Amino acid sequence: MATFKRTKQMNFFVYVDTVVFTINPDRDVEPGDRLEVLVMKRPEGKAGKWALPGGLVGEDEKLTDTSIRKVGEETGLRLKTSDLHHVGAYGDPDRDDRFRAIAIAYMALVPHPEQLKPAFNSDEASFIPYRRLRDKRLLEFDHSNIIYDARKAARQLLEDTNVALSFCNPKFTISELRGVYEAFLQYRVDPANFRRKVDAVDGLVIPIDELSDFGSLPGRPAQMYKAGRTTTLSSPIRFRRSQDTKTRR
Amino acid sequence: MATFKRTKQMNFFVYVDTVVFTINPDRDVEPGDRLEVLVMKRPEGKAGKWALPGGLVGEDEKLTDTSIRKVGEETGLRLKTSDLHHVGAYGDPDRDDRFRAIAIAYMALVPHPEQLKPAFNSDEASFIPYRRLRDKRLLEFDHSNIIYDARKAARQLLEDTNVALSFCNPKFTISELRGVYEAFLQYRVDPANFRRKVDAVDGLVIPIDELSDFGSLPGRPAQMYKAGRTTTLSSPIRFRRSQDTKTRR
DNA sequence: GCAAAAGTGTTGGCGCTACACCCATGG
């Protein structure tokens, strides 16, 4: 075994694919449609198919660095290592019919970008609502599965860590934070309970001396907050879902 | 990209490592020491170091099949695909100082085996208490991290799925099942509440017409159960830990 | 202009449920 005679075992293409999630801040969008995924069209890809940004791992490159590099190259979005979280590994022999391909999937959670910088390597890259991507046929390979797994992983992190904050801008309101949870849970959450739940976790958010200014939006201005230092929540932020609560607006 | 000129990108050794967990059924062992991990000593490994079973992925082999094969070869234990769950991927360039190695980690949950079949490929293989393996120096590479991640992943699955049953024999008592949870949580759980929690989830376990017979052990014989058909729990099995509940016995 | 209405943020309260803790009983 120390000799590695079977060089065939080395013929693996190792990819990293990245699922970049964001939350559409538009308040007119249903909570279930707020969650969006960054996808792109490859120049050589099949027509009409979207794909996750991703590519081969470089020679002396960390897996997370591959993720950051490919997302940057293909979509113009700059990620930080701290935004990345592991999702899974996909390596069935028949996954790609051209050669043996192994994909490591990461996900990233980012605030909604005003506008994507033009990508120099692909025709298009844009955020598409998660709901719409449930149709497998819109995506290449098994990317649909990967996205599904990523959402599951993200929902878990939302309960136990402060990742929800990475969807928010440096200054945010509790409502915006609530919107993050609602987007992933796909249903509406009681504002009162959510607020209590959040400031029961001490060190999660810190109020700042500033009020929100939603331009011409009606309503009372909201207290603004900044992220606290807590990363792993002392008590998880969970919800006992009662029923579907037909989202009315 | 369609040409793959940089063949260097193909020089990856892709490994699969497997964390096999089991629960020591010995009632005299503290709950915190019941959780055990299957480790082995490699013939060419560094002296005194344990390693997880694992090895290179075969040419046309699914990742899970590699896991099953290597565990079988190196420890004599036969796993089923359904026992396996993904843990993570480990691929830092400096992970192995000899070459670029990428490891995909799986974990498996099995009943406590009476005796391990002699392995034909390694000197030793045995189950070691999880607690004792927290000492990084006992393990090769980053296997300590992998084991830690595996326990975290397993604890998650315990809440939401019926994986706890895969630690049990076909016929088991509620106490044995409780022991599984206690081993992972590392603290004692109230028997009465646990019972209620379990049969609140319908279809999880099915009572059979049989009572336990612990030989000469004291206490009332327990109702025996078999596994039900439910895999994903309707309501999770969770615990609100109050305090450390100094485990007394 | 001004008053009413409508929309959002914030706070408080009621009641149900889950669960930790305790006790009783039965093998």
Next chain:
DNA sequence: CCATGGGTGTAGCGCCAACACTTTTGC
């Protein structure tokens, strides 16, 4: 001594109501 069942207190949280502060609408 362990299994099983019941009982009680409490914390979490769903639900609802009240109020604060804003923009919008109607007159």
